[in-house]
Amino acid sequence: MSNIQPSPIPDFLYGTAWKDERTAGLTELAVRNGFRGIDTANQRRHYFEAGVGEGLAACYHAGVAKRGDLFLQTKFTYQQGQDHRLPYDPAASLTVQVSQSLTSSLEHLGTEYVDSFVLHGPALGYDWTPWDAEVWEAMVRERDAGRTRLLGVSNISQHQLQQMAKAHSEAPAFVQNRCFAHTAWDREIRLFCSEHRIIYQGFSLLTANAGVLRHPLIASFAADAKATPAQVVFAFARCVRILPLTGTTNAGHMKQDLANGEIRLPRELVDQIENLAVRG
Numbered sequence: 001m002s003n004i005q006p007s008p009i010p011d012f013l014y015g016t017a018w019k020d021e022r023t024a025g026l027t028e029l030a031v032r033n034g035f036r037g038i039d040t041a042n043q044r045r046h047y048f049e050a051g052v053g054e055g056l057a058a059c060y061h062a063g064v065a066k067r068g069d070l071f072l073q074t075k076f077t078y079q080q081g082q083d084h085r086l087p088y089d090p091a092a093s094l095t096v097q098v099s100q101s102l103t104s105s106l107e108h109l110g111t112e113y114v115d116s117f118v119l120h121g122p123a124l125g126y127d128w129t130p131w132d133a134e135v136w137e138a139m140v141r142e143r144d145a146g147r148t149r150l151l152g153v154s155n156i157s158q159h160q161l162q163q164m165a166k167a168h169s170e171a172p173a174f175v176q177n178r179c180f181a182h183t184a185w186d187r188e189i190r191l192f193c194s195e196h197r198i199i200y201q202g203f204s205l206l207t208a209n210a211g212v213l214r215h216p217l218i219a220s221f222a223a224d225a226k227a228t229p230a231q232v233v234f235a236f237a238r239c240v241r242i243l244p245l246t247g248t249t250n251a252g253h254m255k256q257d258l259a260n261g262e263i264r265l266p267r268e269l270v271d272q273i274e275n276l277a278v279r280g
Contacts, residue, residue, distance in 0.1 A: 007036065007068060007069060007070055007071040007072075007115055008071070009037075009071060009115075009199065009243075010035075010036045010037035010071050010243075011238065011243065011261070012035065012037060012234075012243075012244060012245075012246070012257065012258060013035075013037040013038070013039045013071075013073065013201065013243065013244070013245040013246075014027070014030040014031075014035040014037060014038050014039065014245070014246065014247070014254075015039045015203060015245040015246065015247040016038065016039060016040045016047060016048075016049075016051075016052050016247070017040075017041070017046045017047050017247060018046060018247065019047075019048065019051070019247075019249070020048055020051075021048070021051070022249065023047075023048040023051030023052055023054075023055065024048075024051040024052070024054035024055040024058070025055065026055070026249055027051065027052045027054075027055025027056060027059075028055040028056075028058045028059055028064075029055075029251055029254070030055075030254055031055070031056070031059045031064055031065050031070070032059070032064055033251055033254040033255055033258070034254070034255070034258045035254065035258065036065070036069055036070055036071060037070070037071040037073070038052060038056070038070060038071070038072050038073065039073045039074075039176075039201075039245055040052045040072075040073070040074050040075070040105075040109075041074055041075035041077055041118075041120055042074055042075065042076065042077065042087040042101045042102075042104055042105045042108070043075065043077040043081060043082055043087075043120065044082070044083060044085035044087075045081070045082055045083040045085075049074065049104075049105060049108040049109065050108045052108065052109060053107075053108045053109045053110050056070070056072075056109060056110060057110055067111055070115075071115045071116070072109055072111060072114045072115050072116075073114065073115060073116035073117075073118060073152075073174075074102075074105040074109070074114050074116075074117060074118070075117070075118040075119070075120040075154065076097075076098050076101045076102070076117065076118070076119055076120060076135065076139065077101075077120040077121075078120070078121070078123055078131075078135075079097075080123075081120060081121065087100065087101045087104040087105070088100035088101050088104070093134075094131060094134045094135050094138065095134060095135075095137075095138040095141075098135055098138035098139055098142065099138065099142065102114075102117060102142055102147055102148070106147065112147075113146060113147050113148060113149065114147070114148045114149070115148070115149050115150060116148065116149065116150045116151070116152055116173070116174060117139055117142060117143070117147075117148035117150070117151055117152070118151070118152035118153060118154050118174065118176060119132070119135055119136065119139065119151075119152070119153045119154065120154050120155065121153075121154055121155035121156065122153070122155070122156055122160050123135075125157075126157075126159070126160075127159075127160065127163060128160045128161075128163035128164045128167060132160075132164070133167055133168070136151075136153075136164070136168055136170070137168075139151050140168075140170050150173040150174065151170070151172055151173055151174075152172045152173055152174030152175065152176060152201070153172045153174075153175060153176075154175070154176040154177065154201075155176075155177060155178070156175060156177065156189075157189075158188050158189050158192055161175065161189065161192055162192075165196065171196055171197075171198060172198055173198065173199060174198065174199050174200075174201050174243075175189060175193050175198050175199075175200050175201065176200075176201035176202075176203060176245075177189060177200070177201070177202065177203070178202075178203055178204045178208055179202035179203065179204060179205050179208065179209075179237075179242065180204075180208050180209065180279075181208075181209045181211070181212045181273075181276050181277065181278045181279070182277050182278060182279045184274055184275060184277065185202070185237075185240065185242065185274060186200070186202065187274070190240070190241070190242070194241065199241075199243055200241065200242055200243065201242070201243045201244075201245060202237060202242040202243070202244050202245065203244075203245040203247075205233055205234070205237060205242075205244050205245075205246075206230055206233060206246070209233070209278065211278035211279055212229075212233060212273075212276060212278045213229040213230065213233065214229075215276060215278055217269075217272055217273065217276070218232050218233070218273070221265075221269060225263055227260075227263050228256055230253070230256065230257060231256055231257065231259065231260045231263055232260075232263065232265070232273075233273075234246070234257055234260035235260045235261075235263040235264075235265050236265060236269075236270060236273045236274075238260065238261065239265055239270045240270065240274060
């Protein structure tokens with residue numbers, strides 16, 4: 001690993017899923033507008049990780065940011081979550097696949113290390129399996145080798161997290177889940193994370209909660225604060241210790257989303273939003 005100083009964990013992540021040929025330009029736009037955390041995955045089915053690298057290279061070349069300014073997060077995805085464009089040998093062991101996937105990610109992103117390497121989701125939907133245990137131990141070895149600073153897991157249930165905690169001495173630094181208002185914004189898993197000093201990353205805060213954005217409680221406060229409903233949701237996330245992701249493709253929305261830190265929510269309003277239980 002080089003002597004580049006690792007970046008601090010940002011308070012907002014820009015998500016690069018579902019952008020395909022627009023990925024490079026949107027990644028560059030996000031960095032130019034102030035994002036310093038970029039989330040991607042080595043899963044060509046939903047991400048174009050090489051495009052993220054192109055956007056980052058353009059930023060470096062233009063002097064917009066240096067590698068050390070940015071927090072880069074990528075993921076290892078099991079074969080069942082991929083299409084035919086695999087970043088590893090499907091016949092290899094899971095341990096080798098993890099190494100090959102990360103090597104490919106480093107090449108895509110033009111870096112010697114990532115700041116966070118995340119298991120994109122457990123192998124099955126109900127238990128933490130021996131496959132997951134092998135992958136996690138392989139990820140720990142990658143961390144120990146200096147190719148990532150931190151580790152995380154995504155799309156995971158509380159039951160699986162509890163099993164994971166019993167099976168491994170190495171806890172994740174991050175849990176990244178889709179965050180629904182009707183589950184009190186994933187309250188049970190957020191509480192587990194708080195108890196275990198894990199940072200909770202929430203994605204789909206807007207797209208999974210369209211009803212919240214239309215709710216009179218949000219609309220009224222947004223109007224009074226001269227803010228957007230999205231800014232109110234992101235300000236709420238900050239108050240309850242959710243590290244949010246946004247994947248907006250609009251430059252104006254990027255600036256607005258990042259400005260959520262200027263909004264101060266009364267504690268009573270935070271409690272009301274947390275208990276809205278509105279379905280998208």
